[in-house]
Amino acid sequence: MENFVNIYLFGKEYKVPDNLTIMKAMEYSGYQLKRGCGCRNGFCGACATIYRVKGRQELKACLACQTKVEEGMYIATLPFFPLVKKVFDIEKISADQQIMMQLYPEIYACVGCNACTKVCPQELNVMQYIAYAQRGDFKRCAEESFDCVMCGCCSTRCPAGISHPQVAMLARRINGKYLAPKSQHLADRVQEIKDGTFDQLIEALMDKPVEEIKELYNNRDIEK
Amino acid sequence: MYAEQFQESLKAVEAAREANIALEPRRMTADEKDRLLETYHPDYRMDQFDVLTAGPNKGEKVPKELAAILQAHSRIAKDSVDLNAPDYDVDVLIIGGGGAGCSAAIEADEKGAKVMVVTKLRTGDANTMMAEGGIQAADKPNDSPAQHFIDAYGGGHFAAKRELVRKLVTDAPECIQWLNDLGVEFDKDENGVMVTTHGGGTSRKRMHAAKDYSGAEIMRTLRDEVLNREIPVVDFTAAIELILDENGNASGAVLMNMETNQLYVAKAKTVIIATGGAGRMHYQGFPTSNHYGATADGLVLGYRAGAKLLYADTLQYHPTGAAFPEQIFGALVTEKVRSLGAKLVNVKGEVFMHPLETRDVAAASIIRECMDRGNGVDTGDGQGVWLDTPMIEKIGGEGTIIARIPAMYRMFAKYGIDMRKEPILVFPTLHYQNGGLDISLNGETPNIKNLFVAGEAVGGIHGRNRLMGNSLLDIIVFGRNAGRMAGDRCKEVTVGRLTLDHIDRFDAELKAAGIETDVVSPKLLPKYTPDFKYVCKKAEVR
Numbered sequence: 001m002e003n004f005v006n007i008y009l010f011g012k013e014y015k016v017p018d019n020l021t022i023m024k025a026m027e028y029s030g031y032q033l034k035r036g037c038g039c040r041n042g043f044c045g046a047c048a049t050i051y052r053v054k055g056r057q058e059l060k061a062c063l064a065c066q067t068k069v070e071e072g073m074y075i076a077t078l079p080f081f082p083l084v085k086k087v088f089d090i091e092k093i094s095a096d097q098q099i100m101m102q103l104y105p106e107i108y109a110c111v112g113c114n115a116c117t118k119v120c121p122q123e124l125n126v127m128q129y130i131a132y133a134q135r136g137d138f139k140r141c142a143e144e145s146f147d148c149v150m151c152g153c154c155s156t157r158c159p160a161g162i163s164h165p166q167v168a169m170l171a172r173r174i175n176g177k178y179l180a181p182k183s184q185h186l187a188d189r190v191q192e193i194k195d196g197t198f199d200q201l202i203e204a205l206m207d208k209p210v211e212e213i214k215e216l217y218n219n220r221d222i223e224k
Numbered sequence: 225m226y227a228e229q230f231q232e233s234l235k236a237v238e239a240a241r242e243a244n245i246a247l248e249p250r251r252m253t254a255d256e257k258d259r260l261l262e263t264y265h266p267d268y269r270m271d272q273f274d275v276l277t278a279g280p281n282k283g284e285k286v287p288k289e290l291a292a293i294l295q296a297h298s299r300i301a302k303d304s305v306d307l308n309a310p311d312y313d314v315d316v317l318i319i320g321g322g323g324a325g326c327s328a329a330i331e332a333d334e335k336g337a338k339v340m341v342v343t344k345l346r347t348g349d350a351n352t353m354m355a356e357g358g359i360q361a362a363d364k365p366n367d368s369p370a371q372h373f374i375d376a377y378g379g380g381h382f383a384a385k386r387e388l389v390r391k392l393v394t395d396a397p398e399c400i401q402w403l404n405d406l407g408v409e410f411d412k413d414e415n416g417v418m419v420t421t422h423g424g425g426t427s428r429k430r431m432h433a434a435k436d437y438s439g440a441e442i443m444r445t446l447r448d449e450v451l452n453r454e455i456p457v458v459d460f461t462a463a464i465e466l467i468l469d470e471n472g473n474a475s476g477a478v479l480m481n482m483e484t485n486q487l488y489v490a491k492a493k494t495v496i497i498a499t500g501g502a503g504r505m506h507y508q509g510f511p512t513s514n515h516y517g518a519t520a521d522g523l524v525l526g527y528r529a530g531a532k533l534l535y536a537d538t539l540q541y542h543p544t545g546a547a548f549p550e551q552i553f554g555a556l557v558t559e560k561v562r563s564l565g566a567k568l569v570n571v572k573g574e575v576f577m578h579p580l581e582t583r584d585v586a587a588a589s590i591i592r593e594c595m596d597r598g599n600g601v602d603t604g605d606g607q608g609v610w611l612d613t614p615m616i617e618k619i620g621g622e623g624t625i626i627a628r629i630p631a632m633y634r635m636f637a638k639y640g641i642d643m644r645k646e647p648i649l650v651f652p653t654l655h656y657q658n659g660g661l662d663i664s665l666n667g668e669t670p671n672i673k674n675l676f677v678a679g680e681a682v683g684g685i686h687g688r689n690r691l692m693g694n695s696l697l698d699i700i701v702f703g704r705n706a707g708r709m710a711g712d713r714c715k716e717v718t719v720g721r722l723t724l725d726h727i728d729r730f731d732a733e734l735k736a737a738g739i740e741t742d743v744v745s746p747k748l749l750p751k752y753t754p755d756f757k758y759v760c761k762k763a764e765v766r
Contacts, residue, residue, distance in 0.1 A: 019551065020551075031753065043439075089452065186401055213374065223422070
């Protein structure tokens with residue numbers, strides 16, 4: 001038997017099956033979603049949602065596609081939040097602390113309240129990655145923020161007005177481009193292709209009768 | 225923790241684990257695979273297909289749900305908008321803000337073209353964002369583009385357009401380098417050597433990844449780059465009809481604000497369709513791993529205007545969609561789980577196939593195990609088989625799951641399943657549109673000039689089945705290519721008088737074919753709301 005719970009969508013009461021996610025509960029209640037719905041799988045951050053359970057003090061944030069309804073939930077979706085995204089030229093920036101000071105100086109106004117961390121639906125240590133960014137430790141900032149889906153819940157709670165996901169985005173791009181070790185085998189292969197090293201091999205496949213390619217395919221050796 | 229009903233089977237899986245890890249299951253022969261596919265793969269269920277009787281692919285079969293929106297009416301009449309007063313006038317109009325659309329935008333911008341992206345949701349709301357496993361490129365010494373060619377072409381059942389496969393595999397390493405240089409954080413060892421694994425059907429370990437957020441990492445980086453270049457993006461705005469000029473060349477699109485329904489005219493010298501896939505059409509009632517907006521819009525736009533489809537009858541059912549719990553039913557369990565060593569195990573604890581067969585073979589094999597052999601696990605909502613994830617920790621060492629597939633761990637942990645200690649339940653889910661609009665090597669449709677297509681909306685790159693990691697690759701290779709080609713082409717285009725005459729032309733064709741329908745398309749979004757019409761009649765609402 002299905003069990004039902006009462007939830008409040010934007011303050012209005014609805015009765016929904018208790019095994020639904022918030023997103024599916026909204027649809028069950030008749031909302032045809034346009035905003036606040038993306039990958040439906042916890043990767044895109046479109047469905048940031050805040051809620052408070054009746055009788056409890058704590059304000060919580062979650063992804064609507066990843067969170068089951070519970071009795072007495074007061075739900076408000078947050079389909080857009082005005083994050084600040086600073087424009088930069090990835091080819092020209094320097095991979096040091098200067099760039100953070102220049103683009104996101106507000107991170108140095110962090111008061112250490114940790115509200116960002118408490119609210120993160122991905123359970124990231126948000127305040128910690130901001131601390132790494134302050135120090136110009138982009139590698140650690142990138143690692144600590146890697147699972148960020150950029151939903152913006154952290155930024156809604158920040159008294160310093162920090163756009164944490166954008167700070168982390170900058171750190172990850174710097175790390176990926178400038179700090180991570182270079183891949184020599186990749187550079188070599190790109191050069192070989194430019195030099196035409198494989199042209200003959202590939203050309204030989206272009207006109208080969210299908211039966212012969214089948215032979216090649218079915219008998220190819222497979223790396224262990 | 226699983227409920228009591230699963231415990232008996234779980235014990236069998238656990239008891240056999242050590243032996244199953246050691247087991248190297250035999251790979252199927254070509255004949256065995258063919259028979260398996262014909263008997264169990266959804267693409268071969270002929271009662272689920274309709275033959276098209278109107279449009280460029282008349283006489284060919286496509287899924288029933290796709291036929292219904294291809295052979296449908298436009299959302300607008302041709303005089304709904306004033307084509308003489310365009311709201312936007314650009315060089316390159318890109319429809320879709322996913323991986324292919326953003327790659328195209330960056331390259332067209334690089335060419336100096338005036339670019340605009342329209343997307344019916346947000347930039348990055350796309351299947352690219354959800355691609356977990358990785359991206360292929362033959363950049364290791366024991367590998368070559370030719371080896372990659374054979375894998376991709378063979379995996380696609382020798383049906384792909386060879387010149388497209390050649391481009392896919394030859395451009396691959398350079399595309400990885402391009403992404404790396406944009407700041408994508410690929411998994412590397414301390415010497416910079418890319419950490420690469422197998423995918424189903426690969427003969428070399430050439431799957432590059434960024435943990436199991438590979439697509440998300442690529443997508444958010446591309447989106448950031450589009451923003452850095454200040455390329456205009458019109459979001460929550462869908463293209464609902466292509467505009468041709470008097471010479472029949474693509475010359476823009478009619479756009480619709482998703483929230484207000486206001487219509488706009490975008491005039492353009494070139495148009496790139498990068499609208500993605502079709503999982504949300506739920507062909508044959510399958511659940512899907514796809515993004516909310518995956519409704520085959522680009523196929524509809526192109527088809528009505530006269531562009532041809534290729535292999536629109538072949539879909540990819542990812543063998544491992546989540547089968548339990550219900551909240552994540554159909555969600556993708558990345559193939560990387562199998563790449564890392566987890567095997568597929570039936571209700572009795574038996575390994576019933578090699579875990580790294582191609583996706584279509586693996587899906588058909590799971591369906592056979594459940595439907596025919598009665599070896600599936602009853603999930604309460606259907607059937608599934610075990611994917612024995614604790615094997616990964618035994619093979620790769622403790623901590624491998626958190627380090628390599630954190631998103632998977634997170635997805636199941638939310639529902640109280642610790643995949644490090646307990647296996648997970650899977651069943652095939654609708655994952656990818658193998659077919660799509662036919663393109664030439666330059667990314668342009670052969671029958672409508674100045675109309676380019678990139679990404680999942682293209683047919684022909686992967687033949688009749690796509691290998692893991694070749695889709696993230698294809699959106700980058702062919703997205704960039706389309707952007708460059710359109711960026712060059714626009715310099716020599718003079719747009720003639722704009723028309724929407726093709727709407728009437730297509731309607732006449734429907735009529736001549738005796739098709740009576742009140743369906744309008746593109747569909748834009750799936751409908752998951754209940755139908756309240758019996759509760760609340762329209763007249764009463766007014």
